[in-house]
Amino acid sequence: xxxxxxxxxxxxxxxxxxxxxxxxxxxxxxxxxxxxxxxxxxxxxxxxxxxxxxxxxxxxxxxxxxxxxxxxxxxxxxxxxxxxxxxxxxxxxxxxxxxxxxxxxxxxxxxxxxxxxxxxxxxxxxxxxxxxxxxxxxxxxxxxxxxxxxxxxxxxxxxxxxxxxxxxxxxxxxxxxxxxxxxxxxxxxxxxxxxxxxxxxxxxxxxxxxxxxxxxxxxxxxxxxxxxxxxxxxxxxxxxxx
Numbered sequence: 444x445x446x447x448x449x450x451x452x453x454x455x456x457x458x459x460x461x462x463x464x465x466x467x468x469x470x471x472x473x474x475x476x477x478x479x480x481x482x483x484x485x486x487x488x489x490x491x492x493x494x495x496x497x498x499x500x501x502x503x504x505x506x507x508x509x510x511x512x513x514x515x516x517x518x519x520x521x522x523x524x525x526x527x528x529x530x531x532x533x534x535x536x537x538x539x540x541x542x543x544x545x546x547x548x549x550x551x552x553x554x555x556x557x558x559x560x561x562x563x564x565x566x567x568x569x570x571x572x573x574x575x576x577x578x579x580x581x582x583x584x585x586x587x588x589x590x591x592x593x594x595x596x597x598x599x600x601x602x603x604x605x606x607x608x609x610x611x612x613x614x615x616x617x618x619x620x621x622x623x624x625x626x627x628x629x630x631x632x633x634x635x636x637x638x639x640x641x642x643x644x645x646x647x648x649x650x651x652x653x654x655x656x657x658x659x660x661x662x663x664x665x666x667x668x669x670x671x672x673x674x675x676x677x678x679x680x681x682x683x684x685x
Contacts, residue, residue, distance in 0.1 A: 445475055446497045448482040456676040457645065459565075461545055461638030463494045466506045468634035468673050470496075473519045510631055521630040529625045536617060536624060537635040539610060544639045546595040547607040551650045553586040555600055558648035565647055607643075607652045614640075615659035622668060629669065637669045641677055 447470055449463040457464045470477050482488070488495035490504030498516070503509050513519040522530045552562045567579040590596030595603060614636060618624055624632045643652045644666060657663045670677040 444478055445470070446478045446480055447494065448480050448488065448496065449494045450483065451481050453676055455674055457638070457641045457670070457674045458494075459642065459647075460493060461548065461635075461642050462492075462506050462541070464638035464641060464674070465631070465634040466494045466496075466509060468629070468637065468669070469506070469510060469513075469521065469631050471673050472521055472629060472631075472634070473513055473517070475513075475517065475519070506635075522632070524628075525625060525630070532617075533625050533630070533632040536614070536632055539613075540635045540639045543595075544607060544610050546590060546593050547603050547610075547652070548639060548642055548646070549586065550590055550595050550598075550603050551646065551648055551652070553583055554590060554596060555648070559583065561648050604651055608655050611640075611652065611655050611659065611662065615662050618661050618665060620661065622665070629672070633665075633669060637666065640666050641670065641674070645677065 447466065449458055449467070450460065452458045452463065452467075458467065482493060482495075485491055485493045488504045489502045492504055494506070494509075495502060495504040496509055496512075497503075498512065501512075503512055510521070522533060525533060551558060553559065563575075563579045563583075566582070567575050570578060587596060595606075598606070621627070623629050624636060626632075640656050640662065643650065643656055646653060656666065
């Protein structure tokens with residue numbers, strides 16, 4: 444039995460973390476028996492981040508290494524039907540989603556002053572007032588330093604929106620007329636891209652990137668398709684918003 448740890452998330456819903464949503468979808472695709480457990484403190488994980496899993500006595504973090512573990516131990520290879528070239532392209536798509544688009548999402552939540560009170564309440568609203576401000580400000584400063592080091596934090600809001608829109612445009616081009624990226628069935632590539640896109644669409648803070656995703660008919664249909672298959676609550680929420 445594999446235990447999947449992520450922050451509190453309603454059943455059949457997409458997590459606020461794109462990586463938690465990605466791993467949730469991968470584990471559903473695996474067909475393995477999965478137990479879900481809530482974790483509030485990312486430091487409980489082996490890499491001090493969420494999501495993570497425990498498989499017996501083994502704890503693993505980072506979705507890439509978890510996917511590699513599923514392949515090595517259970518023979519589950521979600522990209523096996525793709526050509527070596529398409530596998531390489533797929534990994535590059537995932538890298539773009541996870542190393543660029545993800546950080547733009549984080550920027551919209553943590554670094555834009557007008558948006559911060561919304562996220563502060565979501566992440567730290569359960570804390571006593573005396574503790575809340577100190578912990579929230581410390582976490583925000585830590586995220587700001589990480590974004591500055593990564594590079595996204597050095598850009599203006601408008602520059603980040605332009606970068607995000609360009610990546611979204613590229614994803615729409617790469618998806619084309621297919622139902623899924625590079626395939627006729629969902630893979631970890633789709634899980635990675637969906638994790639980011641659904642979080643822009645259902646972002647608690649307003650950005651023009653949500654509408655930009657929806658402006659591409661194929662990406663909009665892709666998000667709805669994956670939501671209906673794997674995250675029924677997310678599907679209902681996007682339909683209501685539409």
